[in-house]
Amino acid sequence: MKNSLQMAGGVVGAVIGFVATLLLLELVGFGNRAGPIMSGMLALLVFAPCGAIAGLLFGTTLVARVRGRENADGSLRNSLKAFALVVALCAAAGAAYYVYAVTTATPWLNPNAPNPLLVFEVRLPAGAALPSSARDVAIELQTDLNTMPGEPRPDQFRRDDDRPIIAGYVELAFRTAHRQLEIKINGQPDRLYLIGSSAKAPHTAEFGPWQANSDGSEIRYRARWPGRD
Template identity: 60%
Template sequence: MKSSLRIAAGIAGAVAGFIATIGLLELTGFGNRADPITTGLVALFVIAPIGAVIGLVLATKLATRKDDNSGGLARNSLKSLGVVVLLCLAAGVTYAVYAYTTATPWLNPNASNPLLVFEVRLPAEATVPTSPQGITIELQTDINTMPGEVTPYAFYRDGDQPVIAGEVELAFRTSHRQLAVNIQGQPSRIYPIDLTARAPHTPEFGTWRRLADGSEIRYRAKWPGKT
């Protein structure tokens, strides 16, 4: 029990020494104000840890000065230092996990983006512009918007209904996606895109999904190198 208290005292001393050193550096105007980044790194990773070690040793010494039977100063200091190092490693791992999970959620970092390949089946009375410039496509997410492209050679008719086709890049990992299709002379159409955040590759189109105006959409995610 006494050994545990001495180790706890050492940990508390290390924390106090770290904080006190940072405060002292701030009060004394330590470093080069023209280069605050380097100054901060030196203070945080060089000088403050020295203060933490000094605080650890002093606190351990105060806790062991009356009774040395359960272990010497050096042994208790090393135990306290070991615990502090483990806590720092745990904090570093926690921060790394947090930074990774909250970083920019690229779907395919350092490589080509996957594509959302889609077809829109319009009502029978709808007309399709003769020029692709009359059709604009935009993928809208909670992170970004991305212009898409139509694929005129893939247009066709399904009975009396015209079908237009196109594709747009999927840059980010998000489940909040919708596709805006604007055809000249027609109301704007917004289609929900029900893909998971990671948008896995699918070789075939999904089922048709209908809007209230009678138009329908089907789509799939196409990853680089796959068909």
């Protein structure tokens, strides 16, 4: 295409203008701390697109000038073509992400489908008492989106020499990487464990390595997806 370089310059200029506007807003301290959501929406939906349009116009004009083909009508046409290309690329990227989200997060999108589970074991410090029943154990998964009660597995409670091991599971109802597990055992201090799995928490057949906690206990876990085992 004869004017493909000008269109490419417009697309590159739009990307640079979008990113540069966001960086400039950050440098000048734009935003209202009392309303960060509204400030973010203004930055992403108003100021940054304006910067992208300015960058697009600059990019097409610059390429035309460098090539010695500067023409007001031609530059405008090429700018409009570049704008249409940017919109098409954004739409394609959005559609691709939507397809990815649907195909990789079905349990979260279908309320009738079973959720994946976080299956875990906790090895308590030496000398700690092994809970006598499931009623002595309370489990809660805490995320930035929700809290979810868990279920102990008393049939898998056991001892590793002088260290008791308790087991349980909890549903992963939301896709988020910010997870922590709270374990409460009657007569013992409450314990909090950070869960380091990714937001998608892919299925794994085996437990991960033991991870030490500050109180001397350890946890290991894996994600179990419906129908996988």
